[in-house]
Amino acid sequence: MLTLEKLSAGYGRMRILHEVDLHVGAGELVALVGANGAGKTTTLRSICGQLPPQAGRIVFDGGDTAGRRPDVLVRDGLVHVPEDRALFGTLTVEENLRMGAWTASAEDTTTRLEQVYDLFPILAERRGQVAQTFSGGQQQMLAIGRALMAGPRMLLLDEPSTGLAPKLTWTMLDAVREIRDTGVSVLLVEQNAKQALAIADRAYVMESGSIVLSGGGGELADDERVRKAYLGL
Amino acid sequence: MTATIDTDAPETRAPSATLAVLKRAGVVGALVAVAIAVALVQSGSGIVVWQSVVTGLLTGGLYGLIAMGLTLIFGVLDIVNFAHGALLAVAMFISFGVVQATGLHPYLTMLVTVPALFLVGVLVHRGLLSGSGGATLENQLLITLGLSLLLENGLLLFFGAEPKNVGLPGETHLDVFGAVVAGSRLYAFAGAVALGLALYWMLQHTGLGTAIRAVASNGPGAELVGINVRRIHTLTFAIGAACAGAAAALAVPLLSVTPTLGEQFNITAFVVVVLGGMGNVVGALVGGLLIGLVEQLTTIYLDGQSSLLGVFVVFVLVLFLRPQGLFGRRT
């Protein structure tokens, strides 16, 4: 579904990512974990078209994404939920969701709206409320719900559990797993490595802009280096 | 990372925001009432004040429509379009020219001025503003100011400085509870308010309108849902310009058409935009009515002084007391 081939990227002339190789298969849930400032967000920003690569290739669904803006990639089925959620704060919940389906037909919008309300019932309860009055957890649900409205084949999620109470973190990650089970490929970025590794099919560990480890989710969770560096064990 | 700790949403915030707006509307209403009362004392004539109030509000409707275009462009693109007044002048000359050439009813020239200004808006945005040249605030300022000079001088070159007049066929004067009002003024007001409300309805209830508000609210977010943000910017700029086009056709029977007529409107519209809250479309309409009123009351207070004086006083007061405008930023 998605392959990064020796991807290098950064801001201005500064290089943050160094020849990153990464693969997400169709229907796979892959985690990308790493410490603060490792370059996880930069990776997602490159994939979604916000940040053009300095070198290397990003192949989505068989095609090089070079030169495609985020709005074009959304039409191709690649949807990014950024770290800051980027919600439309002055719009209502329902308006946010409907905008999520900007590229979709009217029928698809209606069905997906029902699906999102089923997945996150709190959104249905507050459909008329303005998004900026939401708490962190509700904003995160709305951000993921809005992304699902586009009918993505692949989702990029940047730290969906940030700012959530521990109880809600699991609700959120369960939702992510449910989304994967509907056939959507997911690349999940988390600082919270323990939980991410627990739900991922496979995972990559990033350090200072390079992939230093990769393997099955459970396998990495048992890895001595990962346990020391990221799980605090 | 700004982690918000999850608690229940402060549901109370939404109603209290409405309450705050109502409260401010109440304060504004009270201030207006006081201003009118003072004018009554000053002039000693109820009919004079009533005439001013009616004239002020009617003129203010047009200010509102013009300012709506300006505030929409600001709210969505973060551009203060200093060429807005010049665009208005261009539209007035188009209207004048069409009436001269075809004998069309002045109001019907809207069928020409609105599409024409829409097109001009598209060209200006695509040609001058959306490229890398229009990236910084200073550049946008220079570009729109430069365009304004260019348009004014272009009009001067083609039409000369001599004022042009377009009469309203079948002009009548109506009695509004004692105040005498030219039909042209009343129709212009009705048209401006109707168009302003239509624009507001479009923004609130159509897909395109919601997308425009989405881009205003979060540009990067809009791109991430598949909205072509540059196209929405162009459309918004064009709609803003088209507002000037509509206002021109409504106002052309009321004014002498000169190449520099936009300058005064520029100032007035800018004050209205700040008063209503930069980017707030409804605020612009309400602000327009208030500024129209202030202009007329100023002439009562200061007996024949420039009506702009009162507008400036209000402007300075707003900047000091409530720089975010009466109704806050953006809708």
Ligand SMILES: Nc1ncnc2c1ncn2[C@@H]1O[C@H](COP(=O)(O)OP(=O)(O)OP(=O)(O)O)[C@@H](O)[C@H]1O
């Ligand atoms: N807009 C920017 N301009 C310049 N440097 C940036 C920018 N954004 C991020 N960086 C730098 O790039 C590096 C990687 O940042 P990135 O946000 O990708 O890390 P991250 O792994 O997502 O970290 P976190 O877990 O804190 O979100 C950091 O050193 C950061 O300072």
Ligand SMILES: [Mg+2]
């Ligand atoms: Mg990050």
